[in-house]
Amino acid sequence: MIKVIIVEDDPMVATINQQYVERSKGFEIVATVDNIKELWKVLQEVTPDLILLDVYLPEKTGIDFVQELRQKQISIPIIMITAAHDIPTIKKALDYGVIDFLIKPFSYERFQLAIENFLQYHSLTTKFEKADQKTLDQILIKERQSKTFNEKGILSSLPKGLSKLTIKKILTAVEKQKEHFSTEDIAKEVELSRISTRKYLQFLNEIGYLREELKYLSVGRPIMIYQIVPEKEQLIADILNNTPPQSL
Numbered sequence: 001m002i003k004v005i006i007v008e009d010d011p012m013v014a015t016i017n018q019q020y021v022e023r024s025k026g027f028e029i030v031a032t033v034d035n036i037k038e039l040w041k042v043l044q045e046v047t048p049d050l051i052l053l054d055v056y057l058p059e060k061t062g063i064d065f066v067q068e069l070r071q072k073q074i075s076i077p078i079i080m081i082t083a084a085h086d087i088p089t090i091k092k093a094l095d096y097g098v099i100d101f102l103i104k105p106f107s108y109e110r111f112q113l114a115i116e117n118f119l120q121y122h123s124l125t126t127k128f129e130k131a132d133q134k135t136l137d138q139i140l141i142k143e144r145q146s147k148t149f150n151e152k153g154i155l156s157s158l159p160k161g162l163s164k165l166t167i168k169k170i171l172t173a174v175e176k177q178k179e180h181f182s183t184e185d186i187a188k189e190v191e192l193s194r195i196s197t198r199k200y201l202q203f204l205n206e207i208g209y210l211r212e213e214l215k216y217l218s219v220g221r222p223i224m225i226y227q228i229v230p231e232k233e234q235l236i237a238d239i240l241n242n243t244p245p246q247s248l
Helices: 013-022 036-043 061-069 085-096 110-125 133-140 144-149 164-176 185-188 194-207 228-241
Strands: 002-007 028-035 050-053 080-081 100-103 211-213 225-229
Touching: 002 013, 002 036, 002 085, 013 028, 028 036, 028 225, 036 061, 036 080, 036 211, 050 061, 061 080, 061 085, 085 100, 110 194, 164 185, 185 194, 185 225, 194 225
Parallel strands: 002 028, 002 050, 050 080, 080 100
Antiparallel strands: 211 225
16 A cells, blocks of 8 residues: 555645545545644654645744755655645745646646546656666657647547547537536536546546636535636637547
């Protein structure tokens, strides 16, 4: 099991982070703390494989902790989860070797991507004593991104599991939406399950055609809403006019 420590002083956010981790196979939460002092106490007892770390904490910040960790030459992968969005803070985190940076509020799909990034790192550092270029490329290079666009910047292939016919239906439905829309709006339009529809919308978000935003409701859980990125409208038209080949 991959051992995880959550460091978050907001109980509600800590619970959400815990739920997200628990949805990932092979992960185990070994501790949840709300300040850096308690985190150091836990680290005396257990060495985690991953720390989910907030920036703004009582007394010391997450950035302070990462700096101390590196000064002690302790190498523990860290994913920053924070409301901080200023570039200096992000730069500091990345300079100290944070493997990903999630800005609140974020979707479960984006959290999954952060976990995938971690798993690539974890695989490289735990399964191999030596690695040739081919091995490194398989682990570190994201195949989806490298095969998504052709030399003209137009979408030329789809990830495995996505259909060229369905993505055209999805995009046609998206173009009919006036402003913001949800997964359910598109699912109803194309008569597809919400789970399948979400995969296509998430793909379009990842490659920049859509922008996602978490919308908080007065009752119930927040929902993810999407909108077309204005400068990408022509590229969407290109997809509709030039069907990309099915990926192998």
